[in-house]
Amino acid sequence: xxxxxxxxxxxxxxxxxxxxxxxxxxxxxxxxxxxxxxxxxxxxxxxxxxxxxxxxxxxxxxxxxxxxxxxxxxxxxxxxxxxxxxxxxxxxxxxxxxxxxxxxxxxxxxxxxxxxxxxxxxxxxxxxxxxxxxxxxxxxxxxxxxxxxxxxxxxxxxxxxxxxxxxxxxxxxxxxxxxxxxxxxxxxxxxxxxxxxxxxxxxxxxxxxxxxxxxxxxxxxxxxxxxxxxxxxxxxxxxxxxxxxxxxxxxxxxxxxxxxxxxxxxxxxxxxxxxxxxxxxxxxxxxxxxxxxxxxxxxxxxxxxxxxxxxxxxxxxxxxxxxxxxxxxxxxxxxxxxxxxxxxxxxxxxxxxxxxxxxxxxxxxxxxxxxxxxxxxxxxxxxxxxxxxxxxxxxxxxxxxxxxxxxxxxxxxxxxxxxxxxxxxxxxxxxxxxxxxxxxxxxxxxxxxxxxxxxxxxxxxxxxxxxxxxxxxxxxxxxxxxxxxxxxxxxxxxxxxxxxxxxxxxxxxxxxxxxxxxxxxxxxxxxxxxxxxxxxxxxxxxxxxxxxxxxxxxxxxxxxxxxxxxxxxxxxxxxxxxxxxxxxxxx
Ligand SMILES: Nc1ncnc2c1ncn2[C@@H]1O[C@H](COP(=O)(O)OP(=O)(O)OP(=O)(O)O)[C@@H](O)[C@H]1O
Numbered sequence: 001x002x003x004x005x006x007x008x009x010x011x012x013x014x015x016x017x018x019x020x021x022x023x024x025x026x027x028x029x030x031x032x033x034x035x036x037x038x039x040x041x042x043x044x045x046x047x048x049x050x051x052x053x054x055x056x057x058x059x060x061x062x063x064x065x066x067x068x069x070x071x072x073x074x075x076x077x078x079x080x081x082x083x084x085x086x087x088x089x090x091x092x093x094x095x096x097x098x099x100x101x102x103x104x105x106x107x108x109x110x111x112x113x114x115x116x117x118x119x120x121x122x123x124x125x126x127x128x129x130x131x132x133x134x135x136x137x138x139x140x141x142x143x144x145x146x147x148x149x150x151x152x153x154x155x156x157x158x159x160x161x162x163x164x165x166x167x168x169x170x171x172x173x174x175x176x177x178x179x180x181x182x183x184x185x186x187x188x189x190x191x192x193x194x195x196x197x198x199x200x201x202x203x204x205x206x207x208x209x210x211x212x213x214x215x216x217x218x219x220x221x222x223x224x225x226x227x228x229x230x231x232x233x234x235x236x237x238x239x240x241x242x243x244x245x246x247x248x249x250x251x252x253x254x255x256x257x258x259x260x261x262x263x264x265x266x267x268x269x270x271x272x273x274x275x276x277x278x279x280x281x282x283x284x285x286x287x288x289x290x291x292x293x294x295x296x297x298x299x300x301x302x303x304x305x306x307x308x309x310x311x312x313x314x315x316x317x318x319x320x321x322x323x324x325x326x327x328x329x330x331x332x333x334x335x336x337x338x339x340x341x342x343x344x345x346x347x348x349x350x351x352x353x354x355x356x357x358x359x360x361x362x363x364x365x366x367x368x369x370x371x372x373x374x375x376x377x378x379x380x381x382x383x384x385x386x387x388x389x390x391x392x393x394x395x396x397x398x399x400x401x402x403x404x405x406x407x408x409x410x411x412x413x414x415x416x417x418x419x420x421x422x423x424x425x426x427x428x429x430x431x432x433x434x435x436x437x438x439x440x441x442x443x444x445x446x447x448x449x450x451x452x453x454x455x456x457x458x459x460x461x462x463x464x465x466x467x468x469x470x471x472x473x474x475x476x477x478x479x480x481x482x483x484x485x486x487x488x489x490x491x492x493x494x495x496x497x498x499x500x501x502x503x504x505x506x507x508x509x510x511x512x513x514x515x516x517x518x519x520x521x522x523x524x525x526x527x528x529x530x531x532x533x534x535x536x537x538x539x540x541x542x543x544x545x546x547x548x549x550x551x552x553x554x555x556x557x558x559x560x561x562x563x564x565x566x567x568x569x570x571x572x573x574x575x576x577x578x579x580x581x582x583x584x585x586x587x
Contacts, residue, residue, distance in 0.1 A: 012286045017070070017428040018043075019050030026053040028082050031122045036078070040118055046071040046427070052243050053079050056219065061237040063229075064221040065244035067282035068422025069398070069429075072221045073115050076101070076177050077150075083174075084149060085123045093127055093147030096169025100176050100200075101152045102193075104183040106132050106369065107376050108396040112152045112179065126150065133157050134369030144168045155189040155196065162199045173200060174215055176236065180395045181220040182229050182415060190231070197236055223422060224281050224415040244282070280452035281418045287425035291435040291445065292458040297538035298480050299436060301489045302460065303408055304336070306434065307356045307386065309463055310404060315357070316384040317403040320393060322420050324409035324517040326364040329388045331510035331543065332408075333362040334503050336386070339496055341489075356386070364390040394419045398426065405433040409514070410444060410529065412521055414451045434458055443528045493544040507543040515539065 023033040023045055036042045045053065048066035055062055056079040066072055080099045084091060091098065103109050109132045116128040129148030131140045133156055140157075145167035153161075161168050176197075178184060184193065218236045220229060233240065283289070294302045303321070310319060323329050341355035359382060363375045372392075379387045379399050387393065394416055402424045411417045417435070425431025435455060437444060445455060460480060467485045480486060497504050515536070521529040540547065 012428045019045050049075045055241050061240040062219050063240050063242045065225040068223045069426025097151045099150045103179045109152050131157050141165050155192045159192050177219045182222050183395050284425040288432045289455045290458040291455045296438050297541035299542040301486045311358050319404045320387045321406040325513040326366040327510040327513040329362050329364045331506040333388050359385040362388045365392050407435045440533050494546050497544040511543045
């Protein structure tokens with residue numbers, strides 16, 4: 001990249017994303033640099049890559065904190081490949097695993113594997129592989145027996161193989177990398193990670209010889225390394241270098257790029273990882289973040305109206321909507337895929353058109369593994385699509401050209417907010433995000449502010465006024481709930497759901513799960529998202545249900561309680577907690 005030239009990506013100046021140097025100057029092997037440039041099209045390293053790669057090459061344990069979409073995957077894969085290709089004699093499959101990348105979700109596992117495959121094109125003797133929940137164990141065992149040099153794994157399945165696959169060779173293990181380290185812990189895998197580190201003999205105090213301490217190198221990365229990671233860091237890292245944790249700005253500047261030896265000196269930490277609570281999170285500077293204040297009963301109408309408007313303005317674009325539960329994803333997917341709109345407001349020729357015209361996909365942890373893979377690949381390659389998802393898509397996934405992120409159900413922890421919006425505005429591209437909040441939930445904005453996250457208000461009334469009204473001439477409406485567009489659309493939605501038995505069932509399930517998820521908010525968030533402040537009748541309306549929630553609640557709740565009791569018998573406490581949150585990740 002030409003130095004000093006102010007070039008723009010769609011969003012921000014390139015200088016704010018990329019370093020003014022090339023990959024070769026970071027100390028990487030020429031064949032790897034060619035691979036990065038020719039096959040992957042990467043002209044220059046990103047700022048975090050320029051900052052961290054030399055430090056990782058030096059062999060130090062490292063904690064990396066950088067905004068979403070800034071290239072953290074290459075940051076750890078490139079130095080590992082560089083070192084491995086340098087081994088003499090060349091490494092062989094029978095040497096087993098040299099590097100282990102632990103990730104929280106299946107999708108991230110596949111994505112890192114894809115990146116790895118591309119990077120290894122010229123290093124055919126270094127074998128990439130993955131193991132994760134949902135895959136066939138016997139096939140994984142066979143692959144492990146043959147030997148995998150760089151292994152990507154979800155924690156549950158990794159522990160399983162460490163305990164039960166005797167042909168899994170890890171005596172040469174040199175690197176353990178935790179990608180999305182904080183999420184792995186949030187999902188309750190702390191115990192599994194401790195066990196994994198014990199089996200691998202990778203805790204600093206466990207290293208017996210000086211040699212072992214030198215050979216092992218552990219890395220922790222995330223856009224939201226917070227104080228929860230301290231325990232994992234202290235458990236797995238020995239005298240780490242901390243990158244990106246010492247500044248509070250949202251964007252790193254060129255001045256912060258310290259290469260080679262300088263970087264180690266400048267960023268060195270006293271030996272113990274210590275991240276403070278209320279850390280400011282790094283968000284892409286070009287991300288346009290807004291919130292919309294919507295009364296509970298009008299939420300569904302507003303969601304559909306926002307989507308209709310976005311796709312009407314730009315038919316070819318990708319949008320992700322986040323929900324709190326799998327049931328909510330299923331219901332909204334069925335509804336949006338089939339709802340044709342306001343029959344009263346449309347002429348006969350229009351009535352067959354879908355209300356939101358786009359390709360609609362869904363992704364959540366209760367789907368079959370193969371279906372998850374299909375959706376993941378489809379949303380990656382589609383030019384225009386709407387993805388409805390739980391937080392299973394929030395972490396690390398790199399879907400190209402996502403234009404807008406809608407958080408229909410609030411994310412809870414500020415970390416999840418950061419990762420959800422991080423699916424857009426990647427690598428300097430433009431991006432928008434919209435957070436739905438009920439009037440009783442607006443204190444959540446203060447919670448985000450504590451972490452340096454600031455949002456502006458979305459002009460909802462202006463949007464509602466922009467839709468055609470056939471029977472209402474007067475255009476001054478005082479409240480959202482009484483807006484004729486909202487009233488008419490709500491009525492149509494309720495009639496539609498009432499008629500469609502299958503969708504009604506999905507709505508009832510979604511209603512119950514939603515209330516459960518709402519009551520599962522933890523810590524300080526409990527005082528913002530209070531179930532007792534909810535009007536359950538309005539919640540039912542947000543699922544287009546006409547019935548009183550207590551009636552709906554009782555029958556479906558009973559079914560859910562029975563299901564939960566059965567689950568309880570077979571699953572231990574933590575696993576159950578994950579199931580309750582409808583997030584089956586990391587297994
Ligand atoms: N030097 C580079 N030049 C151009 N593109 C790059 C470079 N490095 C990485 N990328 C691309 O940038 C995108 C984001 O990278 P990546 O997914 O590693 O980001 P991340 O920081 O891990 O994000 P998240 O925090 O969301 O996991 C990917 O499409 C990746 O291929």
